[in-house]
Amino acid sequence: MARFFISASNMFGGIAYLTSAERDHIKVLRLRQGETFTVCDGSGNDYTCRLDKTEEGDLCGRIIKTEPSVGEPTVNVAVFAALAKGDKNETVIQKCVELGAREINIFPSARCVSRINGQAAAAKKTERWQKISLEAAKQSGRGIIPQVRYIEDFNIAVAMAANAELPLFLYENEDKLSIHDAIMDKKDAKSISVFTGPEGGFDESEVKLAVEKGMLSVTLGPRILRCETAPMCAVTAAMLLTGNL
Amino acid sequence: MARFFISASNMFGGIAYLTSAERDHIKVLRLRQGETFTVCDGSGNDYTCRLDKTEEGDLCGRIIKTEPSVGEPTVNVAVFAALAKGDKNETVIQKCVELGAREINIFPSARCVSRINGQAAAAKKTERWQKISLEAAKQSGRGIIPQVRYIEDFNIAVAMAANAELPLFLYENEDKLSIHDAIMDKKDAKSISVFTGPEGGFDESEVKLAVEKGMLSVTLGPRILRCETAPMCAVTAAMLLTGNL
Numbered sequence: 055m056a057r058f059f060i061s062a063s064n065m066f067g068g069i070a071y072l073t074s075a076e077r078d079h080i081k082v083l084r085l086r087q088g089e090t091f092t093v094c095d096g097s098g099n100d101y102t103c104r105l106d107k108t109e110e111g112d113l114c115g116r117i118i119k120t121e122p123s124v125g126e127p128t129v130n131v132a133v134f135a136a137l138a139k140g141d142k143n144e145t146v147i148q149k150c151v152e153l154g155a156r157e158i159n160i161f162p163s164a165r166c167v168s169r170i171n172g173q174a175a176a177a178k179k180t181e182r183w184q185k186i187s188l189e190a191a192k193q194s195g196r197g198i199i200p201q202v203r204y205i206e207d208f209n210i211a212v213a214m215a216a217n218a219e220l221p222l223f224l225y226e227n228e229d230k231l232s233i234h235d236a237i238m239d240k241k242d243a244k245s246i247s248v249f250t251g252p253e254g255g256f257d258e259s260e261v262k263l264a265v266e267k268g269m270l271s272v273t274l275g276p277r278i279l280r281c282e283t284a285p286m287c288a289v290t291a292a293m294l295l296t297g298n299l
Numbered sequence: 300m301a302r303f304f305i306s307a308s309n310m311f312g313g314i315a316y317l318t319s320a321e322r323d324h325i326k327v328l329r330l331r332q333g334e335t336f337t338v339c340d341g342s343g344n345d346y347t348c349r350l351d352k353t354e355e356g357d358l359c360g361r362i363i364k365t366e367p368s369v370g371e372p373t374v375n376v377a378v379f380a381a382l383a384k385g386d387k388n389e390t391v392i393q394k395c396v397e398l399g400a401r402e403i404n405i406f407p408s409a410r411c412v413s414r415i416n417g418q419a420a421a422a423k424k425t426e427r428w429q430k431i432s433l434e435a436a437k438q439s440g441r442g443i444i445p446q447v448r449y450i451e452d453f454n455i456a457v458a459m460a461a462n463a464e465l466p467l468f469l470y471e472n473e474d475k476l477s478i479h480d481a482i483m484d485k486k487d488a489k490s491i492s493v494f495t496g497p498e499g500g501f502d503e504s505e506v507k508l509a510v511e512k513g514m515l516s517v518t519l520g521p522r523i524l525r526c527e528t529a530p531m532c533a534v535t536a537a538m539l540l541t542g543n544l
Contacts, residue, residue, distance in 0.1 A: 124521040152524050153532065194522045234539055275544040276369040277439045279397050286528075287398065290535040291544070294479055299520040299536070 070115035123197020127298035136252035151190035161211035165254035218247035248288035315360035343442040368442020372543035381497035396435035406456035410499035463492035493533035
């Protein structure tokens with residue numbers, strides 16, 4: 055069913071009022087009056103609506119059912135992925151939103167090949183990333199639009215990630231603790247962070263810092279995953295082992 | 300460490316003989332005489348070699364250690380992914396090889412938007428796909444080069460997939476059996492197949508056929524995954540729950 059995110063303030067009196075962009079989108083989808091679509095308030099509530107017209111003759115949705123969004127997992131998974139070349143961060147954002155991540159944070163790391171110079175460039179990138187998150191949230195049936203942030207400082211990214219109940223640092227040279235065992239040891243964690251490196255991997259000083267700040271260094275197995283594959287794999291593991299897949 | 304796949308017949312007398320393409324690649328990597336690299340025979344054996352020259356003055360590898368490839372999982376996971384638009388099948392192949400799949404099969408399905416017309420086109424596609432598999436196998440440290448096939452007939456794809464000890468049919472309308480529970484119920488399976496649909500999902504007749512042939516219809520959770528995300532997610536689940544991640 056077609057899905058739109060609409061601010062709760064645009065729903066009242068049993069009607070979901072649509073912006074002109076949304077009305078245009080509904081025309082593109084060739085939805086006809088009487089047909090149903092889903093509106094989500096971005097706070098985890100879904101509204102099934104029947105397409106109708108307002109007194110002014112504009113397309114709107116008549117709310118016929120309200121329920122919690124089924125697409126929201128019971129665990130908050132925050133992704134922290136190092137800045138990468140080309141469109142890899144975009145792939146990570148799209149896939150991790152589909153898989154159920156709560157937020158995605160991109161940060162610079164010592165061996166990053168790619169750089170973002172200045173606040174204006176960061177703002178532009180973030181705007182584009184946020185759009186990708188929105189599209190993925192609509193397509194996959196999420197109840198929220200996961201926030202995407204660019205964190206300029208590696209140390210701040212570590213401090214934020216370390217805040218999770220189960221903070222996982224995905225390190226290719228780790229050979230003792232598997233992500234499976236780390237999650238199974240703390241299956242009831244309400245928040246999990248997954249922290250992944252750039253193309254060239256983490257610098258040793260970065261690993262040291264993360265472990266000092268309380269993160270658990272874990273492995274994704276004996277195969278070397280590309281930098282954009284590791285976050286998807288880690289989010290899948292977190293969802294699967296906490297009963298959300 | 301740099302990694303090459305070399306036919307076992309090119310290794311004898313403690314020396315790995317390199318083709319001119321491989322010698323060129325070694326020059327590009329700026330490997331110097333005395334430095335080490337890994338050669339894999341594609342049958343699960345790794346050879347650590349020291350760069351040297353043959354009597355004829357060509358670059359070769361002097362084998363200093365032989366061991367089973369660490370990159371091979373204990374379970375054979377066969378991916379069956381429906382033909383998809385653009386470069387989605389390529390993404391699936393690259394990611395599933397990294398994640399440890401044994402083989403990848405692409406097949407046409409009723410609601411496929413994309414088509415491959417004729418044997419020549421299929422052969423050309425398969426050749427390209429196989430190259431992607433090789434590159435991903437080298438990069439991720441696999442001990443084999445997973446085979447990629449194009450199966451022209453949906454029924455044959457189902458018959459092949461149904462042969463696995465645990466044949467999983469990923470169906471978005473399934474709401475009872477999760478992939479987690481299906482795998483946990485048969486954790487010792489030596490072979491698992493994961494069968495995923497095209498952009499428009501499977502046709503009901505296809506689901507019926509697959510179940511008749513003995514496949515288990517399973518869900519990947521309440522979020523709708525894109526057609527290229529589902530195989531990666533399913534392979535991750537299979538590896539994670541069989542102790543291979």
